[in-house]
Amino acid sequence: MGSRREEGLLHQLGQQGRDTDLPDDADAARPQAALLEKHLLGGEKQPPSTGQGPVFYIGGTNGASVISSYCKSKGWQRTQDSQREDCKLKWCEVKCRDTYCRFREGEQLLFQLPNNQLLTTKIGLLRALREHARVVSRTSKPPPSTQAKILKMEEFFPETYRLDIRDEREAFFTLFDETQMWICKPTASNQGKGIFLVRNQEDVTALQAKTQSIEDAPTYRKMPPRAPQARVVQRYIKNPLLLDGKKFDVRSYLLIACATPYMVFFGHGYARLTLSLYDPCSSDLSGHLTNQFMQKKSPLYMLFKEDTVWSMEHLNRYINDKFCETKGLPRDWVFTTFTKRMQQIMAHCFLAVKSKLECKLGYFDLIGCDFLIDENFKVLRRCPRVVVG
Numbered sequence: 597m598g599s600r601r602e603e604g605l606l607h608q609l610g611q612q613g614r615d616t617d618l619p620d621d622a623d624a625a626r627p628q629a630a631l632l633e634k635h636l637l638g639g640e641k642q643p644p645s646t647g648q649g650p651v652f653y654i655g656g657t658n659g660a661s662v663i664s665s666y667c668k669s670k671g672w673q674r675t676q677d678s679q680r681e682d683c684k685l686k687w688c689e690v691k692c693r694d695t696y697c698r699f700r701e702g703e704q705l706l707f708q709l710p711n712n713q714l715l716t717t718k719i720g721l722l723r724a725l726r727e728h729a730r731v732v733s734r735t736s737k738p739p740p741s742t743q744a745k746i747l748k749m750e751e752f753f754p755e756t757y758r759l760d761i762r763d764e765r766e767a768f769f770t771l772f773d774e775t776q777m778w779i780c781k782p783t784a785s786n787q788g789k790g791i792f793l794v795r796n797q798e799d800v801t802a803l804q805a806k807t808q809s810i811e812d813a814p815t816y817r818k819m820p821p822r823a824p825q826a827r828v829v830q831r832y833i834k835n836p837l838l839l840d841g842k843k844f845d846v847r848s849y850l851l852i853a854c855a856t857p858y859m860v861f862f863g864h865g866y867a868r869l870t871l872s873l874y875d876p877c878s879s880d881l882s883g884h885l886t887n888q889f890m891q892k893k894s895p896l897y898m899l900f901k902e903d904t905v906w907s908m909e910h911l912n913r914y915i916n917d918k919f920c921e922t923k924g925l926p927r928d929w930v931f932t933t934f935t936k937r938m939q940q941i942m943a944h945c946f947l948a949v950k951s952k953l954e955c956k957l958g959y960f961d962l963i964g965c966d967f968l969i970d971e972n973f974k975v976l977r978r979c980p981r982v983v984v985g
């Protein structure tokens with residue numbers, strides 16, 4: 597992620613990050629968030645920017661520059677030593693057991709939540725949403741006034757099947773017909789890596805053969821959970837809303853600022869557009885996958901890269917100009933209806949995993965959430981990941 601957007605993210609989180617706040621009456625025995633702040637900053641006042649402030653550590657590169665420059669602007673000192681006992685903030689791109697064993701609750705801040713894969717992997721989120729739907733359907737019906745607010749998974753999550761569960765993949769192979777298009781994605785990857793489209797019987801037969809041969813292999817049982825089978829197939833949204841003929845999606849952020857009690861914020865991100873015009877029949881994946889990583893593969897990227905990222909203000913102006921009248925949308929649809937919808941979907945996903953997240957005072961997380969809008973302005977949630985970019 598480029599620094600322009602990193603700055604944008606902090607700005608956005610600072611300016612607008614208080615829209616969806618989901619506090620929870622969590623464990624009263626735990627130290628309070630306010631105490632942590634006091635401990636970290638040495639009282640109410642922040643230290644002057646002398647570089648003599650608290651120590652922080654960043655492991656990895658994703659988001660490193662934005663975190664580092666922000667902390668340094670507050671006078672914090674960066675260390676390269678991950679073992680330093682006096683670290684007040686640890687930002688670790690890769691989760692490792694040692695980090696969590698050494699974590700001192702109430703004294704440190706630690707990015708990320710140890711089991712955030714419940715939210716950040718495709719299978720993790722799918723499982724959580726399905727389970728949540730089962731629980732909701734079992735509980736006695738809420739009063740009609742609240743009923744309207746409970747989202748149904750199928751309203752925002754395209755039909756999806758797991759390929760690592762035999763019955764599910766057989767169900768998919770049986771239901772497939774060539775009038776439909778599907779997208780097959782590895783559970784724990786990102787940037788569009790490992791994704792392909794499934795559009796005809798040949799693709800399905802190849803997929804069937806591949807999954808079967810993996811399962812028949814003698815080493816299959818010893819494979820880690822990231823085995824090639826750990827994939828989903830999802831119904832492809834064939835009619836996305838287009839911006840000047842190009843497909844796009846919207847990246848927004850869920851900040852889990854505090855896990856005890858929960859404080860969760862919404863942050864606006866930006867829109868990501870493809871370089872080429874959208875053609876549902878094209879076999880070129882870069883017109884179907886809006887990830888920047890995919891667009892960067894094009895020789896045209898260096899010339900037109902500015903066109904592949906729009907601010908939310910830009911998107912709002914465009915939708916005001918092009919669609920408000922023709923589609924009968926309220927003015928500033930992006931910042932009103934669409935924003936509320938993203939928040940509602942994010943809150944729903946968070947609530948689906950909340951009780952299972954491992955939380956300690958000082959853990960925090962930033963989850964990138966991607967949304968597609970179809971040509972009828974229906975908002976669909978796709979898959980999440982931990983990121984700053």
Ligand SMILES: Nc1ncnc2c1ncn2[C@@H]1O[C@H](COP(=O)(O)OP(=O)(O)O)[C@@H](O)[C@H]1O
Nearest residue numbers: 785786787788789831832833885886887978979
């Ligand atoms: N169901 C879908 N219908 C249409 N396009 C999709 C669908 N799911 C994903 N995409 C496209 O593929 C891209 C990558 O999908 P995503 O689920 O976000 O995987 P990754 O984690 O690899 O980014 C998205 O940015 C979007 O452009």
Ligand SMILES: [Mg+2]
Nearest residue numbers: 787788966979
């Ligand atoms: Mg994505």
